[in-house]
Each structure stands twice: as C-alpha cells, then as structure tokens.
Amino acid sequence: MNSTVAEPIVAARGIHKHFGHLHVLKGVDLEVAERELVFVIGPSGSGKSTLLRCLNRLEEPSAGNITVAGIDMLDPRTDINHARQHIGMVFQSFNLYPHMTALGNVMLALRKVAGKSRTEAEKLAQAALERVGLADRADHRPAELSGGQQQRVAIARAIALEPRVMLFDEPTSALDPELVGSVLAVMRSLRESGMTMIVVSHEMGFARAAADRVVFMDHGLIVEQGPPAQIFESPAHERTRAFIGQIRQH
Amino acid sequence: MEEIVQSFFNAEIAQAAMPIVLAGLLNTVLLSLLVVPLGLIGGLILALLAQVKGPLVRWALISWVDFFRAFPPLVLLILLFAGLPFAGLELSGFACVAIAFFLNTGAYYGEILRAGIDSIPRGQVEAARSTGLSGLQTMTWVVLPQAVRNVLPDLLSNTLEVVKLTSLGSVVAVPELLFQARQAQSVTYNPTPIVMAAVIYFLILWPVVRLLSRLENRASAGRA
Ligand SMILES: Nc1ncnc2c1ncn2[C@@H]1O[C@H](COP(=O)(O)OP(=O)(O)O)[C@@H](O)[C@H]1O
Numbered sequence A: 001m002n003s004t005v006a007e008p009i010v011a012a013r014g015i016h017k018h019f020g021h022l023h024v025l026k027g028v029d030l031e032v033a034e035r036e037l038v039f040v041i042g043p044s045g046s047g048k049s050t051l052l053r054c055l056n057r058l059e060e061p062s063a064g065n066i067t068v069a070g071i072d073m074l075d076p077r078t079d080i081n082h083a084r085q086h087i088g089m090v091f092q093s094f095n096l097y098p099h100m101t102a103l104g105n106v107m108l109a110l111r112k113v114a115g116k117s118r119t120e121a122e123k124l125a126q127a128a129l130e131r132v133g134l135a136d137r138a139d140h141r142p143a144e145l146s147g148g149q150q151q152r153v154a155i156a157r158a159i160a161l162e163p164r165v166m167l168f169d170e171p172t173s174a175l176d177p178e179l180v181g182s183v184l185a186v187m188r189s190l191r192e193s194g195m196t197m198i199v200v201s202h203e204m205g206f207a208r209a210a211a212d213r214v215v216f217m218d219h220g221l222i223v224e225q226g227p228p229a230q231i232f233e234s235p236a237h238e239r240t241r242a243f244i245g246q247i248r249q250h
Numbered sequence B: 001m002e003e004i005v006q007s008f009f010n011a012e013i014a015q016a017a018m019p020i021v022l023a024g025l026l027n028t029v030l031l032s033l034l035v036v037p038l039g040l041i042g043g044l045i046l047a048l049l050a051q052v053k054g055p056l057v058r059w060a061l062i063s064w065v066d067f068f069r070a071f072p073p074l075v076l077l078i079l080l081f082a083g084l085p086f087a088g089l090e091l092s093g094f095a096c097v098a099i100a101f102f103l104n105t106g107a108y109y110g111e112i113l114r115a116g117i118d119s120i121p122r123g124q125v126e127a128a129r130s131t132g133l134s135g136l137q138t139m140t141w142v143v144l145p146q147a148v149r150n151v152l153p154d155l156l157s158n159t160l161e162v163v164k165l166t167s168l169g170s171v172v173a174v175p176e177l178l179f180q181a182r183q184a185q186s187v188t189y190n191p192t193p194i195v196m197a198a199v200i201y202f203l204i205l206w207p208v209v210r211l212l213s214r215l216e217n218r219a220s221a222g223r224a
C-alpha cells in the first residue's frame, strides 16, 4: 500500500488526450502501487472514463507514457492484445455478449487469448463465476440475469484471466439501488484478495471502507488526492469541497 | 379448355422434355451454389472493409457499392459476355454469370452485413478487446454471430433474389433451368416445358419464402 517503496504497477505520466478540438486530459499523472485500491471521483465530463480507457489503450493518448505491470503500453512494438490480459476492465453497461451463456462469456478470452483447452477454460470460468457468487447461473444467458448478476459475470470475465490490475468504470451506476450491494460485495472480496484496483465511482461508502486513496479529477486534471478521510472530510481545494458536497446530497 | 391443356400441360411433351429440363435444374442449382457463397464472401469483405476508418477506404467502398447496386445485373452480364472478348478475354457464359453476380450481389450482401455489424453495440466490442481479443477475433466470435442473426431475414431474402436472377444466365447461353426449358419449347413447339420450369422454380423457392416469412414474423414478435 505504500506507493513509494515498490515500483508502481500502473504508472501513467503526462497523459494528454484530445478528441478533435476537445482537450479532455491535460497532463494527468497517476501511479498505483501493487494491491492498492485507488478511487477516482469527479464531475461528469471531467475525463475519468477517458483516463481509464487510456490505461488499457481503448483510447490512444495524444501524449504521455503508460506502463502497466512493466509493459510499455504505448510502445508500438508492444503486443497490445497480450498486454490487455493483465488489465481487467468492468464497464458501466456490463457489455456482456448476449448470444453466449454466463459461462461462455467468461470462457471466450480464456480460450482465444489465453489459449486454454476447452476443459481447462471451462474449469477456470466456473471457478471465476464461483468467486462472484454465480456458480449456479453458469448456463444462463445475460437476458435471464438481473443487472447485478450481469455485472458480476462481467467481473468474472475479467478476473478469470488473472489480471494484475482491475479497472472499474462506474460499475454500479446502471444498477437499481437494491442490486448495488451485491456488486460492491464482490469488489470488496476482490480487494481483500489483494487485487490492485482503480475504481471510478460515486459510492462514497465503499470508498471510505475500501479505498487506500481517493483521486479527485476536474476538467481533465487531477486536482487533489489523498486518503478517503482527508478528501471527504477536509479537502484542500474549493472544487473538491463543492463536488463532495454535491454528491453527499444524493 | 382442351386447347389450354394441350399447350400448357401436355403430358406427352412433359415426359419428353423432362431430361432436358432436369439438366437445366441441375445447372441452376450449381450456379446458385457457386454464386451465393461467392456473393456472401464478397459481401463479408466489403462489410469488414467498411469497419476500417479512413476517408480513402470509405470513399472507394461507397463508390463500389453504389456502382454495382445501380448497375442492372442483366446489363452487367451482357457487357461482360459481349464486351470482354474485345479486351482479349473470352470467358464462358457460366464464368460471366459468376463474375457479374459476385459483383452485383456482393454489393447487396455487403450492405446487409454492414447493417448487421453496425447493430451490435460498441460496448461489446470494447469489452472483448479489453480482454485481449484481437479485432478479428472480436469480429468472429462476438460481432458476426449476432450480426448475422440480426439480418438473417434480409440475407435470406437477398439469396432468394439471387437464385431467381440465375435465370438471367439463359441470355448468355448458360444451360440453366430457363434456358433448357426454352430449348425444349423451341424443339417441341409447345410451352409446356416453360410451365415445368415455372413449377420447379416455385417448388424450390417456396420453402425458402415460407422460412423467410416465419423469420420475419419471429423478428417482429421479438421486437414487440
Ligand atoms: N470518443 C469521444 N469522442 C469525442 N469526445 C469524447 C469521446 N469520449 C469522451 N469524450 C468527451 O470527453 C470528455 C470527458 O469524457 P469522459 O472521460 O467520459 O468523462 P467522465 O467519465 O469523467 O464523465 C467529455 O466532454 C466527453 O464528451
């Protein structure tokens, strides 16, 4: 948890991102240590999703450096598909493959990317579903699952590849309130197992209980960061204070 | 009445013409089995190219598809058959039909498949890529299976058109069903072979039409 001792597992330096004339990331530096849980908050449009998506190169940064698990993500010689195995990602809208069962969703990358045999992939996929509490839903299609269950399948799909880092982009924002808890519980158990996680979310309770560090972003920059208590109780910047006041009211 | 039966449903003539007409049916089936997969492959290539961003590919693709959709297939066929020899390239009627249909129907299949691919939410592609699947693997395992299912009625409907259009082969002396029937007609001075061809077309295409309307009903029920 001490990011000064070991080499960080995620190191993004000077990240800029332009969409046409829109300057969305304006020089973001983010380092994450192994086993650390970093929580990213900030107003809508501040660039949180774009930052996460740059880390696994779903977006191409306009400038900057990114290494993840020792791999230079922006080097053209890097096999990006291989590198992405080490970086799990969970999306707000689950993005499961609707034509496959829960098990099929988890198995696909195990088969095609990790090159596992059918029986091996099935075993690993079943184990991943077990970890998210859905062993008994293996043969259900996404349409037959609740939102919370779908998101847990999406988490299983990512963790089955044994990534070194997990990225969560508002994993509970699309869920009915009563289903949020089940997804957060899975994230907590993941955290307890030592997974390095970067989480974009507004779940303050979860941040308080589980985050090592909270990062506040606004207008494409990190405004301030620190332990949850510090950021939530005594933020140094007016913008942070205003934002936290706002999400408290909900 | 007697006259109509004699001209159109003449059993004697039907019996005599049967081998000729059946040989035509065989060629129609062979031609379809050649042209439909060719068109599907061509269409798939066009649909995949359409995923490539970049103005040059985009412009070339739009021109190609527009051109061959606007070009009447019969004109294209005759042009190939009558025109290519002037360019020193003499192809059989069969080859001309295959090429013309590949160009024409590939453009249609391409548009259908492209619509199918576009119907798959972008998020699924991103999720697949985030797990390390390559673009091609994502296309193969995530996008295409759903895309094809989404546009199956359109694909089938286009296939129906293609099979019907193989009768154009008769114009360039490809001995397919219609050509053979007309041969038989001109020998027997009796239109019964044409009626036979019509009945055969109906018999092979009607099940496809049935299937199509069931698919369409299911699709609209699914949407409701
Ligand atoms: N693909 C894109 N093309 C153009 N603009 C984009 C794209 N993705 C995001 N943006 C813009 O970038 C800004 C930051 O977006 P985003 O990273 O999604 O913010 P956040 O996740 O913090 O809400 C927004 O103004 C958004 O409209």
Ligand SMILES: [Mg+2]
Pocket (backbone or CB within 6 Å): A048, A049, A050, A169, A170
């Ligand atoms: Mg976002």
